[in-house]
Amino acid sequence: MDNPRLDVRLDYGPWVRQPMRVVLDTESACAPASKIFHGGHALIFTASDAKERGGMPVRTERVPRSARGLDLEAVVARLAQLEVNETSGGMRSPVGGGISRSESGR
Numbered sequence: 001m002d003n004p005r006l007d008v009r010l011d012y013g014p015w016v017r018q019p020m021r022v023v024l025d026t027e028s029a030c031a032p033a034s035k036i037f038h039g040g041h042a043l044i045f046t047a048s049d050a051k052e053r054g055g056m057p058v059r060t061e062r063v064p065r066s067a068r069g070l071d072l073e074a075v076v077a078r079l080a081q082l083e084v085n086e087t088s089g090g091m092r093s094p095v096g097g098g099i100s101r102s103e104s105g106r
Helices: 074-083 094-103
Strands: 021-024 040-045 059-063
Touching: 021 074, 059 074
Parallel strands: 021 040, 040 059
Antiparallel strands: none
């Protein structure tokens, strides 16, 4: 099982800041001990009707579901409200494949 950190690991200097790690977890299935949550500065989006999972070390935002997972428009709108203005992504299938197909209109 993949357990990424998704952080900056090279020593570029004191000016390097860690990225905000945003996790889309429709069913609230991520383990609280996942490496991505180490050091904080992460945010989880889960479905508004997903089972409540205690013990998460970072903030959880609930958004509506779509036919294919989470409502991505609601995720982006909430990120804008939180003033998260820059993004980059790392995904693994099937999530990445679903987003790619959705955006390409196929």
